[in-house]
Amino acid sequence: MLSLLNLNYESRLVNGPEREHKSETFLLKNPFGQVPVLKDGDVILRDSQGILVYLARAYGEAHWFPNEPKEAGEIVAWLSTAANEVSRGPGALRAHYLLGRPINLEETTSVTENLLSILEKRLAGHNWLATDSITIADIAMYPYIALGNQGKIDLSIYSNIRKWLRRIESLPGYISMPGVQ
Template sequence: MNAIKFYRYPLSGHAHRVELMLSLLGLDTEPVFVDLANGAHKQPEFLALNAFGQVPVIDDNGTVLADSTAILIYLAKTYDASGQWLPEDAKVAAQVQRWLSVASGQITNGPATARLITVFGAPYDADEAIKRSHALLQVMDQELSERAFLATDHATVADVAAYTYIAHAPEGNVSLEGYPHVRQWLARIEALQGFVPMPRTVIGLQA
């Protein structure tokens, strides 16, 4: 079988979610750089893959999928024989879905948006994004004081979806200093076999 073609941009947190999942599953991957800075994601060739003009996209031997959380679900369902990453148990599956919704909601509107402002110059309200980020982190820290990972006692796609923008929150001037359980959770993910980091930008609190 051919490698999974993976359309990505190195500083995209959404793309990193997929890169991390591919690596954790040990899958053979062919990365394809999409030059967002020069508008490659808005060209007809790329729009044929994802009409929304966003990375990431994968092409798994003819199965073309966009949207980072949708791709995480596909990869776990297709390639994780153990069932660890997307458990079948109804209660755990519901908790995983809860955190996938948080990844697309509070994380996107909080730390991801704060980072967009500093790294890419996006025209959003930094104070509001930082405020939303800390409201999220308070909830995460409390819940992670009760278990090792977001949905259960082992890593799932929920943790993969949440990791990148939380780990890189300081780039958007969101401090993780007051959230010890969140920092311990980040370290546990970074200790997983197959973990790969996203490049850090020397900006915000990372400067």
């Protein structure tokens, strides 16, 4: 999002294997001991969705997170989906296959298939998830869908999702992530 907004920033990796995210210093920034954390001047924010809302409101054009109640409500609903179904589905599959995290494979696969079916139907008649323009909802949903291959998710049958991914990837300022195919 920082790059899509054409903002200058410094990114710093947190050493997960050495549990830097659980250190006393890091816990002052995020008591949950999770990444990401954004520091912008005196502002320190935790949580991907909270960071997206902040960046959209502080630095983005109105389309990223509009004030209109219906559009804002749609965006928040997709942010909730990113935190819930995406996390319990594609995110959990990725953690399982990449990091060996134990999961209920049947349940996680079911959550993923349901999510992808809903996304595919939504994107059949829309270029973007929440409104007629790209919003932070699309940015929140994108990473674990784009990295689905790392969770052994086959997106080949989801043409609308693949087109949506390509639209995001063609945005000025887009930076790919390791693992995106």
